[in-house]
Amino acid sequence: MELRNFPLAWRWTDERYAVLPEHVLVQITPQTAVQSKQLFEASLQFTGSDGLDEKQFFINQLITKDKNPLAVSKWLRTHHGSLNTSVFLSWQPYTAVITTWGIFAEYWSEFCYPDSDDLLVWSSEHDWVILYHHEEFFQYGTRS
Secondary structure, eight states: OOGGGSTTTHHHHETTTEEOOHHHHTTOEEOOHHHHHHHHHHHGGGBOSSSBOTTTEEEEEEEOTTOOHHHHHHHHHHHOOOTTOEEEEEEETTEEEEEEHHHHHHSHHHHOOTTTOOEEEEETTOSEEEEEETTTEEEEEEEO
16 A cells, blocks of 8 residues: 555655655555454553553553653663664554654654553564544553
């Protein structure tokens, strides 16, 4: 799928919201409907009844409401230092992308919208996962 056809592309390409640099946009790879559904189903294994599954993960939490976006980016980077790591981002069964940890950490507020988004972010190793909750907080979980 081309980025311009992705349902959430407006977040990164519409001047009313944000226009990310071209070198960033080419590193955001939308997934097809089938791939998105597979990633969404895979993401369900990480969650419990209200957030990340505490039986699987040690959880560190950050409330993002009223926080400086740069401070949140710094907090994200402290939890996973390899900025080139490929990560899966899954919102719903029909919306998922692959990008790098560095892009997500820098532009997190363009991926995470308060009041509407619940987003799971993880790498292929499944050793850590991040949940952005629509009530404006992150949970960072490392395997217990």
